[in-house]
Amino acid sequence: MTIARRSTLGFALAGLAAPALVRAQGSTWRPTRPMRLIVPFAPGGSNDIVGRIIAEPAGQILGQPIVIENRAGAGSVIGSDAAARAPADGHTLLINSAHAAVPAVVARVPYNAVTDFEGVAVAGFSPHTLVVNPRFEARTAAEMVALVRANPGRFNLATAGIGSSVHIAGLVLTNRLNLQAEPVHYRGGGPAVAALVAGESQIGTPTMASSLGQIRGGGLRALAVLANERSPALPDVPSATEAGIQGVVLEEFFPITAPRGTPPEILAALGAAFRQAIQQSAGRLTEMAGVAPRAGFETSAQVMNLVREGVDEYSRILRAAGVQPE
Structure with a gap:
Protein backbone atom coordinates (compact mmCIF):
# COMPACT_ATOMS: atom_id res chain seq x y z
CA MET A 1 0.00 0.00 0.00
CA THR A 2 2.21 2.78 -1.26
CA ILE A 3 1.31 6.32 -2.16
CA ALA A 4 4.25 7.21 -4.41
CA ARG A 5 3.54 8.93 -7.70
CA ARG A 6 6.78 10.36 -8.95
CA SER A 7 10.44 9.84 -8.14
CA THR A 8 12.06 12.67 -6.20
CA LEU A 9 14.00 15.03 -8.39
CA GLY A 10 15.32 17.06 -5.48
CA PHE A 11 17.27 20.02 -6.64
CA ALA A 12 16.40 19.44 -10.26
CA LEU A 13 13.98 22.25 -9.44
CA ALA A 14 16.90 24.57 -9.92
CA GLY A 15 16.31 24.18 -13.63
CA LEU A 16 12.85 25.61 -13.17
CA ALA A 17 14.00 28.76 -11.40
CA ALA A 18 14.90 30.79 -14.46
CA PRO A 19 11.69 30.17 -16.48
CA ALA A 20 9.61 30.63 -13.35
CA GLY A 51 2.88 27.33 4.30
CA ARG A 52 4.86 29.77 6.44
CA ILE A 53 8.17 28.76 4.84
CA ILE A 54 7.00 29.58 1.32
CA ALA A 55 4.46 32.37 1.96
CA GLU A 56 7.03 35.08 2.68
CA PRO A 57 9.14 34.65 -0.49
CA ALA A 58 6.02 34.18 -2.63
CA GLY A 59 4.58 37.40 -1.23
CA GLN A 60 7.82 39.25 -1.96
CA ILE A 61 7.70 38.06 -5.57
CA LEU A 62 4.06 39.08 -5.96
CA GLY A 63 4.48 42.41 -4.19
CA GLN A 64 1.92 41.82 -1.43
CA PRO A 65 2.22 40.00 1.91
CA ILE A 66 0.63 36.56 2.19
CA VAL A 67 -1.07 36.07 5.55
CA ILE A 68 -1.49 32.57 6.99
CA GLU A 69 -5.07 31.98 8.14
CA ASN A 70 -5.55 28.88 10.31
CA ARG A 71 -9.13 27.60 9.97
CA ALA A 72 -9.15 24.22 11.69
CA GLY A 73 -12.03 21.81 12.02
CA ALA A 74 -13.63 18.67 10.57
CA GLY A 75 -10.35 17.23 9.34
CA SER A 76 -9.65 20.26 7.10
CA VAL A 77 -13.18 20.44 5.64
CA ILE A 78 -14.07 23.78 7.27
CA GLY A 79 -11.03 25.63 5.96
CA SER A 80 -11.18 24.00 2.54
CA ASP A 81 -14.85 24.88 2.19
CA ALA A 82 -14.05 28.51 3.05
CA ALA A 83 -11.39 28.54 0.33
CA ALA A 84 -13.77 26.99 -2.21
CA ARG A 85 -16.36 29.71 -1.49
CA ALA A 86 -13.90 32.60 -1.60
CA PRO A 87 -13.87 35.04 -4.54
CA ALA A 88 -11.88 33.65 -7.45
CA ASP A 89 -9.69 36.74 -7.70
CA GLY A 90 -6.31 35.30 -6.69
CA HIS A 91 -6.32 36.74 -3.18
CA THR A 92 -7.33 33.53 -1.35
CA LEU A 93 -5.39 30.27 -1.64
CA LEU A 94 -5.43 26.93 0.18
CA ILE A 95 -2.62 24.60 1.22
CA ASN A 96 -3.91 21.23 2.38
CA SER A 97 -2.05 17.93 2.37
CA ALA A 98 -5.33 16.19 3.29
CA HIS A 99 -7.11 17.58 0.25
CA ALA A 100 -7.02 14.31 -1.69
CA ALA A 101 -7.56 12.16 1.40
CA VAL A 102 -10.77 13.72 2.70
CA PRO A 103 -13.12 12.34 0.00
CA ALA A 104 -11.88 8.82 0.77
CA VAL A 105 -12.84 9.09 4.45
CA VAL A 106 -15.62 11.67 4.78
CA ALA A 107 -18.95 10.69 3.23
CA ARG A 108 -20.51 14.16 2.89
CA VAL A 109 -18.03 16.82 1.84
CA PRO A 110 -19.58 20.21 0.94
CA TYR A 111 -17.22 20.75 -1.98
CA ASN A 112 -15.60 18.68 -4.72
CA ALA A 113 -11.87 18.35 -4.04
CA VAL A 114 -11.09 18.31 -7.77
CA THR A 115 -13.67 20.34 -9.66
CA ASP A 116 -14.13 23.17 -7.13
CA PHE A 117 -10.45 24.17 -7.18
CA GLU A 118 -7.73 25.27 -9.57
CA GLY A 119 -4.13 24.14 -9.18
CA VAL A 120 -1.38 26.64 -8.35
CA ALA A 121 1.68 24.61 -7.27
CA VAL A 122 2.87 21.64 -5.20
CA ALA A 123 5.12 22.59 -2.29
CA GLY A 124 6.63 19.11 -2.01
CA PHE A 125 6.30 15.56 -0.75
CA SER A 126 7.07 14.09 2.67
CA PRO A 127 6.78 10.66 4.29
CA HIS A 128 4.89 9.99 7.49
CA THR A 129 6.70 8.75 10.59
CA LEU A 130 5.84 6.10 13.15
CA VAL A 131 6.42 7.63 16.58
CA VAL A 132 5.67 6.88 20.21
CA ASN A 133 5.78 8.76 23.46
CA PRO A 134 9.30 8.36 24.97
CA ARG A 135 7.81 6.58 28.00
CA PHE A 136 6.21 3.97 25.77
CA GLU A 137 7.73 0.57 26.49
CA ALA A 138 8.55 -0.39 22.90
CA ARG A 139 11.79 0.85 21.38
CA THR A 140 11.41 -0.68 17.92
CA ALA A 141 8.54 -1.11 15.49
CA ALA A 142 8.53 -4.86 16.09
CA GLU A 143 8.27 -4.34 19.84
CA MET A 144 5.45 -1.85 19.32
CA VAL A 145 3.49 -4.32 17.20
CA ALA A 146 3.93 -7.08 19.76
CA LEU A 147 2.92 -4.82 22.66
CA VAL A 148 -0.21 -3.47 20.97
CA ARG A 149 -1.30 -6.92 19.85
CA ALA A 150 -0.90 -8.18 23.41
CA ASN A 151 -3.01 -5.29 24.75
CA PRO A 152 -5.85 -4.67 22.24
CA GLY A 153 -7.59 -1.35 22.78
CA ARG A 154 -5.27 -0.22 25.57
CA PHE A 155 -3.30 2.38 23.61
CA ASN A 156 -4.40 5.57 21.85
CA LEU A 157 -3.47 6.45 18.28
CA ALA A 158 -3.27 10.21 17.67
CA THR A 159 -4.55 11.62 14.36
CA ALA A 160 -4.73 15.13 12.93
CA GLY A 161 -8.48 14.83 12.45
CA ILE A 162 -10.91 12.64 10.54
CA GLY A 163 -9.93 12.53 6.88
CA SER A 164 -6.42 13.84 7.42
CA SER A 165 -3.48 12.03 5.87
CA VAL A 166 -2.36 11.26 9.44
CA HIS A 167 -5.70 9.53 10.05
CA ILE A 168 -5.32 7.50 6.87
CA ALA A 169 -1.74 6.56 7.75
CA GLY A 170 -2.99 5.32 11.12
CA LEU A 171 -5.75 3.31 9.47
CA VAL A 172 -3.28 1.70 7.08
CA LEU A 173 -0.90 0.92 9.94
CA THR A 174 -3.53 -0.71 12.14
CA ASN A 175 -5.24 -2.61 9.32
CA ARG A 176 -2.03 -3.79 7.69
CA LEU A 177 -0.48 -4.96 10.98
CA ASN A 178 -3.72 -6.17 12.58
CA LEU A 179 -3.53 -3.79 15.52
CA GLN A 180 -6.31 -2.55 17.79
CA ALA A 181 -5.59 0.98 19.00
CA GLU A 182 -8.13 3.65 19.88
CA PRO A 183 -7.98 6.59 17.42
CA VAL A 184 -8.14 10.04 19.01
CA HIS A 185 -8.82 12.86 16.55
CA TYR A 186 -7.17 16.22 17.24
CA ARG A 187 -7.62 19.53 15.41
CA GLY A 188 -4.47 19.24 13.34
CA GLY A 189 -0.98 17.78 13.24
CA GLY A 190 0.40 20.21 15.82
CA PRO A 191 -2.15 19.32 18.55
CA ALA A 192 -1.77 15.61 17.74
CA VAL A 193 2.00 15.80 18.18
CA ALA A 194 1.55 17.80 21.40
CA ALA A 195 -0.75 15.07 22.73
CA LEU A 196 1.87 12.43 21.94
CA VAL A 197 4.57 14.41 23.71
CA ALA A 198 2.29 14.84 26.74
CA GLY A 199 1.40 11.14 26.81
CA GLU A 200 -2.33 11.65 26.13
CA SER A 201 -1.80 9.33 23.16
CA GLN A 202 0.98 6.79 22.95
CA ILE A 203 1.30 6.03 19.22
CA GLY A 204 1.13 8.22 16.14
CA THR A 205 1.80 8.36 12.43
CA PRO A 206 2.37 12.12 12.06
CA THR A 207 3.80 13.83 9.07
CA MET A 208 7.51 14.42 9.18
CA ALA A 209 7.01 18.18 9.04
CA SER A 210 4.91 18.26 12.21
CA SER A 211 7.03 15.75 14.15
CA LEU A 212 10.60 16.50 13.06
CA GLY A 213 11.39 19.02 15.78
CA GLN A 214 10.08 16.83 18.60
CA ILE A 215 11.91 13.77 17.24
CA ARG A 216 15.19 15.65 17.07
CA GLY A 217 14.61 17.17 20.50
CA GLY A 218 13.68 13.91 22.21
CA GLY A 219 10.01 14.73 22.76
CA LEU A 220 9.06 11.77 20.55
CA ARG A 221 10.76 8.48 19.77
CA ALA A 222 10.74 7.65 16.06
CA LEU A 223 10.45 3.95 15.31
CA ALA A 224 10.38 4.25 11.53
CA VAL A 225 10.03 6.60 8.59
CA LEU A 226 7.12 5.25 6.56
CA ALA A 227 9.07 5.10 3.32
CA ASN A 228 11.07 2.50 1.44
CA GLU A 229 14.32 4.35 2.16
CA ARG A 230 15.67 6.42 5.04
CA SER A 231 15.06 10.15 4.97
CA PRO A 232 18.00 12.58 4.82
CA ALA A 233 16.14 14.62 7.46
CA LEU A 234 16.25 11.65 9.91
CA PRO A 235 19.20 9.55 8.75
CA ASP A 236 19.36 7.47 11.96
CA VAL A 237 15.72 6.34 11.81
CA PRO A 238 15.06 3.09 9.90
CA SER A 239 12.75 2.99 6.92
CA ALA A 240 9.53 0.98 7.09
CA THR A 241 11.23 -1.78 5.15
CA GLU A 242 14.19 -1.88 7.53
CA ALA A 243 11.85 -1.78 10.54
CA GLY A 244 9.97 -4.85 9.30
CA ILE A 245 6.63 -3.17 8.58
CA GLN A 246 6.50 -3.61 4.84
CA GLY A 247 3.39 -2.28 3.19
CA VAL A 248 3.08 0.68 5.56
CA VAL A 249 4.63 3.23 3.22
CA LEU A 250 2.87 6.56 2.96
CA GLU A 251 3.75 10.08 1.97
CA GLU A 252 1.78 13.29 1.86
CA PHE A 253 1.96 16.03 -0.71
CA PHE A 254 1.15 19.71 -0.33
CA PRO A 255 -1.03 21.10 -3.13
CA ILE A 256 -1.64 24.83 -3.24
CA THR A 257 -4.99 25.60 -4.87
CA ALA A 258 -7.29 28.50 -5.69
CA PRO A 259 -11.10 28.66 -5.95
CA ARG A 260 -12.73 27.36 -9.14
CA GLY A 261 -13.00 30.01 -11.82
CA THR A 262 -9.78 31.84 -11.00
CA PRO A 263 -8.71 33.33 -14.37
CA PRO A 264 -5.82 31.63 -16.20
CA GLU A 265 -3.63 34.74 -16.15
CA ILE A 266 -3.94 34.91 -12.35
CA LEU A 267 -3.17 31.20 -12.00
CA ALA A 268 -0.12 31.65 -14.21
CA ALA A 269 1.22 34.50 -12.10
CA LEU A 270 0.51 32.70 -8.83
CA GLY A 271 2.02 29.45 -10.09
CA ALA A 272 5.21 31.13 -11.28
CA ALA A 273 5.62 33.00 -7.99
CA PHE A 274 5.01 29.98 -5.79
CA ARG A 275 7.24 27.69 -7.83
CA GLN A 276 10.03 30.23 -7.54
CA ALA A 277 9.41 30.54 -3.78
CA ILE A 278 9.45 26.75 -3.39
CA GLN A 279 12.71 26.49 -5.30
CA GLN A 280 14.28 29.22 -3.20
CA SER A 281 13.09 27.50 -0.01
CA ALA A 282 13.99 23.93 -1.00
CA GLY A 283 16.78 23.66 1.57
CA ARG A 284 14.62 24.99 4.42
CA LEU A 285 11.71 22.74 3.42
CA THR A 286 13.92 19.66 3.62
CA GLU A 287 15.79 20.65 6.78
CA MET A 288 12.87 22.05 8.79
CA ALA A 289 10.00 19.92 7.51
CA GLY A 290 11.42 16.85 5.76
CA VAL A 291 9.62 18.00 2.61
CA ALA A 292 11.23 17.43 -0.79
CA PRO A 293 10.09 19.57 -3.75
CA ARG A 294 9.71 17.83 -7.09
CA ALA A 295 9.52 19.00 -10.65
CA GLY A 296 6.59 18.21 -12.92
CA PHE A 297 3.84 20.52 -11.61
CA GLU A 298 4.26 23.61 -13.77
CA THR A 299 0.62 23.93 -14.84
CA SER A 300 -2.70 24.12 -13.04
CA ALA A 301 -3.81 20.93 -14.78
CA GLN A 302 -0.75 19.00 -13.56
CA VAL A 303 -1.45 20.03 -9.97
CA MET A 304 -5.09 18.98 -10.16
CA ASN A 305 -4.19 15.71 -11.89
CA LEU A 306 -2.03 14.91 -8.86
CA VAL A 307 -4.99 15.66 -6.57
CA ARG A 308 -7.26 13.47 -8.70
CA GLU A 309 -4.75 10.62 -8.59
CA GLY A 310 -4.51 11.06 -4.84
CA VAL A 311 -8.28 10.81 -4.37
CA ASP A 312 -8.32 7.57 -6.36
CA GLU A 313 -5.28 6.13 -4.58
CA TYR A 314 -6.46 6.93 -1.05
CA SER A 315 -9.88 5.47 -1.86
CA ARG A 316 -8.30 2.30 -3.23
CA ILE A 317 -6.11 1.86 -0.16
CA LEU A 318 -8.95 2.35 2.30
CA ARG A 319 -11.45 0.20 0.44
CA ALA A 320 -8.84 -2.57 0.32
CA ALA A 321 -8.45 -2.14 4.08
CA GLY A 322 -12.21 -2.44 4.57
CA VAL A 323 -12.66 1.22 5.56
CA GLN A 324 -15.73 3.03 4.23
CA PRO A 325 -16.42 6.80 4.29
CA GLU A 326 -18.28 7.99 7.39
Whole structure:
Protein backbone atom coordinates (compact mmCIF):
# COMPACT_ATOMS: atom_id res chain seq x y z
CA MET A 1 0.00 0.00 0.00
CA THR A 2 2.21 2.78 -1.26
CA ILE A 3 1.31 6.32 -2.16
CA ALA A 4 4.25 7.21 -4.41
CA ARG A 5 3.54 8.93 -7.70
CA ARG A 6 6.78 10.36 -8.95
CA SER A 7 10.44 9.84 -8.14
CA THR A 8 12.06 12.67 -6.20
CA LEU A 9 14.00 15.03 -8.39
CA GLY A 10 15.32 17.06 -5.48
CA PHE A 11 17.27 20.02 -6.64
CA ALA A 12 16.40 19.44 -10.26
CA LEU A 13 13.98 22.25 -9.44
CA ALA A 14 16.90 24.57 -9.92
CA GLY A 15 16.31 24.18 -13.63
CA LEU A 16 12.85 25.61 -13.17
CA ALA A 17 14.00 28.76 -11.40
CA ALA A 18 14.90 30.79 -14.46
CA PRO A 19 11.69 30.17 -16.48
CA ALA A 20 9.61 30.63 -13.35
CA LEU A 21 11.25 33.98 -12.72
CA VAL A 22 10.70 35.06 -16.31
CA ARG A 23 7.03 34.12 -16.16
CA ALA A 24 6.58 35.89 -12.81
CA GLN A 25 8.17 39.08 -14.14
CA GLY A 26 6.34 38.90 -17.46
CA SER A 27 2.86 38.46 -16.06
CA THR A 28 0.60 41.53 -15.99
CA TRP A 29 -1.43 40.39 -12.96
CA ARG A 30 -0.49 41.43 -9.47
CA PRO A 31 -2.51 41.24 -6.24
CA THR A 32 -3.93 44.59 -5.15
CA ARG A 33 -4.04 43.88 -1.41
CA PRO A 34 -2.60 41.37 1.09
CA MET A 35 -3.40 37.78 0.22
CA ARG A 36 -4.40 34.95 2.54
CA LEU A 37 -3.22 31.36 2.47
CA ILE A 38 -5.74 29.23 4.32
CA VAL A 39 -4.28 26.41 6.40
CA PRO A 40 -7.24 24.20 7.40
CA PHE A 41 -5.52 22.94 10.55
CA ALA A 42 -4.33 24.37 13.85
CA PRO A 43 -0.90 26.05 14.02
CA GLY A 44 2.15 23.83 14.34
CA GLY A 45 1.17 21.11 11.88
CA SER A 46 2.84 20.27 8.59
CA ASN A 47 0.68 22.52 6.42
CA ASP A 48 1.22 25.45 8.78
CA ILE A 49 4.99 24.94 8.78
CA VAL A 50 5.29 24.48 5.01
CA GLY A 51 2.88 27.33 4.30
CA ARG A 52 4.86 29.77 6.44
CA ILE A 53 8.17 28.76 4.84
CA ILE A 54 7.00 29.58 1.32
CA ALA A 55 4.46 32.37 1.96
CA GLU A 56 7.03 35.08 2.68
CA PRO A 57 9.14 34.65 -0.49
CA ALA A 58 6.02 34.18 -2.63
CA GLY A 59 4.58 37.40 -1.23
CA GLN A 60 7.82 39.25 -1.96
CA ILE A 61 7.70 38.06 -5.57
CA LEU A 62 4.06 39.08 -5.96
CA GLY A 63 4.48 42.41 -4.19
CA GLN A 64 1.92 41.82 -1.43
CA PRO A 65 2.22 40.00 1.91
CA ILE A 66 0.63 36.56 2.19
CA VAL A 67 -1.07 36.07 5.55
CA ILE A 68 -1.49 32.57 6.99
CA GLU A 69 -5.07 31.98 8.14
CA ASN A 70 -5.55 28.88 10.31
CA ARG A 71 -9.13 27.60 9.97
CA ALA A 72 -9.15 24.22 11.69
CA GLY A 73 -12.03 21.81 12.02
CA ALA A 74 -13.63 18.67 10.57
CA GLY A 75 -10.35 17.23 9.34
CA SER A 76 -9.65 20.26 7.10
CA VAL A 77 -13.18 20.44 5.64
CA ILE A 78 -14.07 23.78 7.27
CA GLY A 79 -11.03 25.63 5.96
CA SER A 80 -11.18 24.00 2.54
CA ASP A 81 -14.85 24.88 2.19
CA ALA A 82 -14.05 28.51 3.05
CA ALA A 83 -11.39 28.54 0.33
CA ALA A 84 -13.77 26.99 -2.21
CA ARG A 85 -16.36 29.71 -1.49
CA ALA A 86 -13.90 32.60 -1.60
CA PRO A 87 -13.87 35.04 -4.54
CA ALA A 88 -11.88 33.65 -7.45
CA ASP A 89 -9.69 36.74 -7.70
CA GLY A 90 -6.31 35.30 -6.69
CA HIS A 91 -6.32 36.74 -3.18
CA THR A 92 -7.33 33.53 -1.35
CA LEU A 93 -5.39 30.27 -1.64
CA LEU A 94 -5.43 26.93 0.18
CA ILE A 95 -2.62 24.60 1.22
CA ASN A 96 -3.91 21.23 2.38
CA SER A 97 -2.05 17.93 2.37
CA ALA A 98 -5.33 16.19 3.29
CA HIS A 99 -7.11 17.58 0.25
CA ALA A 100 -7.02 14.31 -1.69
CA ALA A 101 -7.56 12.16 1.40
CA VAL A 102 -10.77 13.72 2.70
CA PRO A 103 -13.12 12.34 0.00
CA ALA A 104 -11.88 8.82 0.77
CA VAL A 105 -12.84 9.09 4.45
CA VAL A 106 -15.62 11.67 4.78
CA ALA A 107 -18.95 10.69 3.23
CA ARG A 108 -20.51 14.16 2.89
CA VAL A 109 -18.03 16.82 1.84
CA PRO A 110 -19.58 20.21 0.94
CA TYR A 111 -17.22 20.75 -1.98
CA ASN A 112 -15.60 18.68 -4.72
CA ALA A 113 -11.87 18.35 -4.04
CA VAL A 114 -11.09 18.31 -7.77
CA THR A 115 -13.67 20.34 -9.66
CA ASP A 116 -14.13 23.17 -7.13
CA PHE A 117 -10.45 24.17 -7.18
CA GLU A 118 -7.73 25.27 -9.57
CA GLY A 119 -4.13 24.14 -9.18
CA VAL A 120 -1.38 26.64 -8.35
CA ALA A 121 1.68 24.61 -7.27
CA VAL A 122 2.87 21.64 -5.20
CA ALA A 123 5.12 22.59 -2.29
CA GLY A 124 6.63 19.11 -2.01
CA PHE A 125 6.30 15.56 -0.75
CA SER A 126 7.07 14.09 2.67
CA PRO A 127 6.78 10.66 4.29
CA HIS A 128 4.89 9.99 7.49
CA THR A 129 6.70 8.75 10.59
CA LEU A 130 5.84 6.10 13.15
CA VAL A 131 6.42 7.63 16.58
CA VAL A 132 5.67 6.88 20.21
CA ASN A 133 5.78 8.76 23.46
CA PRO A 134 9.30 8.36 24.97
CA ARG A 135 7.81 6.58 28.00
CA PHE A 136 6.21 3.97 25.77
CA GLU A 137 7.73 0.57 26.49
CA ALA A 138 8.55 -0.39 22.90
CA ARG A 139 11.79 0.85 21.38
CA THR A 140 11.41 -0.68 17.92
CA ALA A 141 8.54 -1.11 15.49
CA ALA A 142 8.53 -4.86 16.09
CA GLU A 143 8.27 -4.34 19.84
CA MET A 144 5.45 -1.85 19.32
CA VAL A 145 3.49 -4.32 17.20
CA ALA A 146 3.93 -7.08 19.76
CA LEU A 147 2.92 -4.82 22.66
CA VAL A 148 -0.21 -3.47 20.97
CA ARG A 149 -1.30 -6.92 19.85
CA ALA A 150 -0.90 -8.18 23.41
CA ASN A 151 -3.01 -5.29 24.75
CA PRO A 152 -5.85 -4.67 22.24
CA GLY A 153 -7.59 -1.35 22.78
CA ARG A 154 -5.27 -0.22 25.57
CA PHE A 155 -3.30 2.38 23.61
CA ASN A 156 -4.40 5.57 21.85
CA LEU A 157 -3.47 6.45 18.28
CA ALA A 158 -3.27 10.21 17.67
CA THR A 159 -4.55 11.62 14.36
CA ALA A 160 -4.73 15.13 12.93
CA GLY A 161 -8.48 14.83 12.45
CA ILE A 162 -10.91 12.64 10.54
CA GLY A 163 -9.93 12.53 6.88
CA SER A 164 -6.42 13.84 7.42
CA SER A 165 -3.48 12.03 5.87
CA VAL A 166 -2.36 11.26 9.44
CA HIS A 167 -5.70 9.53 10.05
CA ILE A 168 -5.32 7.50 6.87
CA ALA A 169 -1.74 6.56 7.75
CA GLY A 170 -2.99 5.32 11.12
CA LEU A 171 -5.75 3.31 9.47
CA VAL A 172 -3.28 1.70 7.08
CA LEU A 173 -0.90 0.92 9.94
CA THR A 174 -3.53 -0.71 12.14
CA ASN A 175 -5.24 -2.61 9.32
CA ARG A 176 -2.03 -3.79 7.69
CA LEU A 177 -0.48 -4.96 10.98
CA ASN A 178 -3.72 -6.17 12.58
CA LEU A 179 -3.53 -3.79 15.52
CA GLN A 180 -6.31 -2.55 17.79
CA ALA A 181 -5.59 0.98 19.00
CA GLU A 182 -8.13 3.65 19.88
CA PRO A 183 -7.98 6.59 17.42
CA VAL A 184 -8.14 10.04 19.01
CA HIS A 185 -8.82 12.86 16.55
CA TYR A 186 -7.17 16.22 17.24
CA ARG A 187 -7.62 19.53 15.41
CA GLY A 188 -4.47 19.24 13.34
CA GLY A 189 -0.98 17.78 13.24
CA GLY A 190 0.40 20.21 15.82
CA PRO A 191 -2.15 19.32 18.55
CA ALA A 192 -1.77 15.61 17.74
CA VAL A 193 2.00 15.80 18.18
CA ALA A 194 1.55 17.80 21.40
CA ALA A 195 -0.75 15.07 22.73
CA LEU A 196 1.87 12.43 21.94
CA VAL A 197 4.57 14.41 23.71
CA ALA A 198 2.29 14.84 26.74
CA GLY A 199 1.40 11.14 26.81
CA GLU A 200 -2.33 11.65 26.13
CA SER A 201 -1.80 9.33 23.16
CA GLN A 202 0.98 6.79 22.95
CA ILE A 203 1.30 6.03 19.22
CA GLY A 204 1.13 8.22 16.14
CA THR A 205 1.80 8.36 12.43
CA PRO A 206 2.37 12.12 12.06
CA THR A 207 3.80 13.83 9.07
CA MET A 208 7.51 14.42 9.18
CA ALA A 209 7.01 18.18 9.04
CA SER A 210 4.91 18.26 12.21
CA SER A 211 7.03 15.75 14.15
CA LEU A 212 10.60 16.50 13.06
CA GLY A 213 11.39 19.02 15.78
CA GLN A 214 10.08 16.83 18.60
CA ILE A 215 11.91 13.77 17.24
CA ARG A 216 15.19 15.65 17.07
CA GLY A 217 14.61 17.17 20.50
CA GLY A 218 13.68 13.91 22.21
CA GLY A 219 10.01 14.73 22.76
CA LEU A 220 9.06 11.77 20.55
CA ARG A 221 10.76 8.48 19.77
CA ALA A 222 10.74 7.65 16.06
CA LEU A 223 10.45 3.95 15.31
CA ALA A 224 10.38 4.25 11.53
CA VAL A 225 10.03 6.60 8.59
CA LEU A 226 7.12 5.25 6.56
CA ALA A 227 9.07 5.10 3.32
CA ASN A 228 11.07 2.50 1.44
CA GLU A 229 14.32 4.35 2.16
CA ARG A 230 15.67 6.42 5.04
CA SER A 231 15.06 10.15 4.97
CA PRO A 232 18.00 12.58 4.82
CA ALA A 233 16.14 14.62 7.46
CA LEU A 234 16.25 11.65 9.91
CA PRO A 235 19.20 9.55 8.75
CA ASP A 236 19.36 7.47 11.96
CA VAL A 237 15.72 6.34 11.81
CA PRO A 238 15.06 3.09 9.90
CA SER A 239 12.75 2.99 6.92
CA ALA A 240 9.53 0.98 7.09
CA THR A 241 11.23 -1.78 5.15
CA GLU A 242 14.19 -1.88 7.53
CA ALA A 243 11.85 -1.78 10.54
CA GLY A 244 9.97 -4.85 9.30
CA ILE A 245 6.63 -3.17 8.58
CA GLN A 246 6.50 -3.61 4.84
CA GLY A 247 3.39 -2.28 3.19
CA VAL A 248 3.08 0.68 5.56
CA VAL A 249 4.63 3.23 3.22
CA LEU A 250 2.87 6.56 2.96
CA GLU A 251 3.75 10.08 1.97
CA GLU A 252 1.78 13.29 1.86
CA PHE A 253 1.96 16.03 -0.71
CA PHE A 254 1.15 19.71 -0.33
CA PRO A 255 -1.03 21.10 -3.13
CA ILE A 256 -1.64 24.83 -3.24
CA THR A 257 -4.99 25.60 -4.87
CA ALA A 258 -7.29 28.50 -5.69
CA PRO A 259 -11.10 28.66 -5.95
CA ARG A 260 -12.73 27.36 -9.14
CA GLY A 261 -13.00 30.01 -11.82
CA THR A 262 -9.78 31.84 -11.00
CA PRO A 263 -8.71 33.33 -14.37
CA PRO A 264 -5.82 31.63 -16.20
CA GLU A 265 -3.63 34.74 -16.15
CA ILE A 266 -3.94 34.91 -12.35
CA LEU A 267 -3.17 31.20 -12.00
CA ALA A 268 -0.12 31.65 -14.21
CA ALA A 269 1.22 34.50 -12.10
CA LEU A 270 0.51 32.70 -8.83
CA GLY A 271 2.02 29.45 -10.09
CA ALA A 272 5.21 31.13 -11.28
CA ALA A 273 5.62 33.00 -7.99
CA PHE A 274 5.01 29.98 -5.79
CA ARG A 275 7.24 27.69 -7.83
CA GLN A 276 10.03 30.23 -7.54
CA ALA A 277 9.41 30.54 -3.78
CA ILE A 278 9.45 26.75 -3.39
CA GLN A 279 12.71 26.49 -5.30
CA GLN A 280 14.28 29.22 -3.20
CA SER A 281 13.09 27.50 -0.01
CA ALA A 282 13.99 23.93 -1.00
CA GLY A 283 16.78 23.66 1.57
CA ARG A 284 14.62 24.99 4.42
CA LEU A 285 11.71 22.74 3.42
CA THR A 286 13.92 19.66 3.62
CA GLU A 287 15.79 20.65 6.78
CA MET A 288 12.87 22.05 8.79
CA ALA A 289 10.00 19.92 7.51
CA GLY A 290 11.42 16.85 5.76
CA VAL A 291 9.62 18.00 2.61
CA ALA A 292 11.23 17.43 -0.79
CA PRO A 293 10.09 19.57 -3.75
CA ARG A 294 9.71 17.83 -7.09
CA ALA A 295 9.52 19.00 -10.65
CA GLY A 296 6.59 18.21 -12.92
CA PHE A 297 3.84 20.52 -11.61
CA GLU A 298 4.26 23.61 -13.77
CA THR A 299 0.62 23.93 -14.84
CA SER A 300 -2.70 24.12 -13.04
CA ALA A 301 -3.81 20.93 -14.78
CA GLN A 302 -0.75 19.00 -13.56
CA VAL A 303 -1.45 20.03 -9.97
CA MET A 304 -5.09 18.98 -10.16
CA ASN A 305 -4.19 15.71 -11.89
CA LEU A 306 -2.03 14.91 -8.86
CA VAL A 307 -4.99 15.66 -6.57
CA ARG A 308 -7.26 13.47 -8.70
CA GLU A 309 -4.75 10.62 -8.59
CA GLY A 310 -4.51 11.06 -4.84
CA VAL A 311 -8.28 10.81 -4.37
CA ASP A 312 -8.32 7.57 -6.36
CA GLU A 313 -5.28 6.13 -4.58
CA TYR A 314 -6.46 6.93 -1.05
CA SER A 315 -9.88 5.47 -1.86
CA ARG A 316 -8.30 2.30 -3.23
CA ILE A 317 -6.11 1.86 -0.16
CA LEU A 318 -8.95 2.35 2.30
CA ARG A 319 -11.45 0.20 0.44
CA ALA A 320 -8.84 -2.57 0.32
CA ALA A 321 -8.45 -2.14 4.08
CA GLY A 322 -12.21 -2.44 4.57
CA VAL A 323 -12.66 1.22 5.56
CA GLN A 324 -15.73 3.03 4.23
CA PRO A 325 -16.42 6.80 4.29
CA GLU A 326 -18.28 7.99 7.39
